[in-house]
Amino acid sequence: MTDARLADKEALNAVREIVRRAGHELRNALSGVSVNVEVVRSRSERQASVNELTSFAERARLQVGVATMLTDGLLALVSSVLAAAEEGTLKAVRGHGAQSQMELMIYGDRAASLVSDIERLGSAIGVGVEQHGQRVILKVLPEGKDNSKD
């Protein structure tokens, strides 16, 4: 395997790990939505008071927000990675304290928005995001119990 192909593989491994972690968080958030909506639904059927339902509805709403944030971050990451791979700017880089690390270029009108979404995703799943101009470095940190749920 050539160095270039090895680097591609390492970069893809980093992407795979980010997607796996994002998937976990998404499932958790969707579970939060689902169970709380179920409480609202079943208790509404038996004429529960508004007060009794409010906290569950609120939790479901918050979890929808979390799921939305994770989805936006994941979409931003995937579109940026695909664009970088197409342009040949996606590469694995060595770094300290990270499980794996990759670098990609993000530019264009939506660059700020994409990076912002990726940062929010990263903070939820244990991925550090460093921006140096158009160059963005993603560090997949060792899976901490605080930042990634199963």
Place this chain on the structure above:
Amino acid sequence: MKHPKVLIADDDRSITEGLSAILRDEGYEVAIAVDGQKALDQLGAEPFGVVLADLKMPKVDGLALLKELQQRAIPTECIIVTGQATVDSAVQAMREGAYDYVEKPLTADKLNRLKALIPKALDKFNVQQKNRELSSKLEGLTHYGELTGQSEEMRAVYQIIEAVAPSSASVLIFGESGTGKELVARAIHAKSERSKGPFFPLNCAALPKDILENELFGHEKGAFTGSVNEKPGAFEMADGGTIFLDEVAEMPPDIQVKLLRAIESRSIRRLGGKKEIDVDIRILAATNRDVQKALSENDLRDDLYYRLAVVELFLPPLRDRLGDVKLLANEFLARFAEENGKAMSGFDDPAWEWILSYNWPGNVRELKNAVERAVIMSRGDKIKATDIMPRHLHRTGEFPTTMTVPPGATLADTRRQLVLRAFASTNGDYARTATIVGMTPADVRAEIASLLNGKPGETAASGGTTNGARVAKPAELPPATAKASKAPVKAPPTSAAKPKSKKR
């Protein structure tokens, strides 16, 4: 368990709050642990029938929690909730003892599945909890109904009886003659809801075919020559109670067919009768035969066997529960001493040695009879070995003065016979035997030891006597036994093989 309790172990509050509300609405008492360690603490402090554990949690994750539960023997059923949608994680969870697993996200379908799983897991927990309570209740128990025994083997029997008695399931009891199969059947009946109804024992081997059929199903007036009155059979007389069919494998095949029909239709027709009579009976059956052999030899019909053996219960022979021999012997001694008005203080040491080394091929019945005979025959206040030993093993020094060596006998066989004969004639005196046969006492000991250890030629050497005693090391040979030349040899093979677990 009156209030089924469920513990939710998850660090995600949005899930725990919603899930606990759903489960409370379902009628469960719910507690929440925000990490694996707190879950363990709570499980150690109070019983929970079911734990819903997230696979990934702070401090102690779901798999580590499962391992700890196993190691600490904390009784609960664990359902793992996993967002890791891989086969590996599920397999690993099940391998670590999880009851089941549910993948996130907990959609409506999966919530329904979870709701269906929890009562099943609770059922399993409750059954196991009942078994644990029963085990501790049976611990140290020496008597159960009319059965006596505190060995592990008998406690297992008591446990099966406790479990099966309240049901209406047929039970097939295996065990050698004299192990107490009928007592087991009586215990099952006594512990069942039918205990107020009759218990009707019938030995299928003891009666000729026609009489057995008549005993089982009864007859109408004029059914056969001499039947001047109608007579109800066992099925009618045991209505509302239990029939115990002992030695069921000896039942003639055509009666087996009728029995099967009666069990299946829950009705019988008397001999010579035209109307079906509904009966409400529970059937318990027993055999001392190797049931697989009886099936393969068509002595027992397959379909009847499956009907009778809904639950199989193996009653161990006395030689496999030596821990009970002393208990039984003392109990029989007290009983028969009282019955015979004799003041007995117990067994002397050689008697105990004999009792504990003998194989008791006739099982509890043989021990009981031996103790009864010993109590009657004993002249002192203690039972001696010669009082308790079976009569056919008694020797009084009357040995033939000649010895026949058949053609083809080997030198080793002949020597063994010679040594044994001399050993017997000296009442088990090694030194005198050695002098008579011209061997050293050590060689005599070795010869006797080889005999006891089942070397070839043992039967010929012992004059064809198989006394049913367990093989004992020379040092273990009871003095009284040795003196009386009752060299124990191997027991004959057991007639009732332990049944294999049935797969249906």
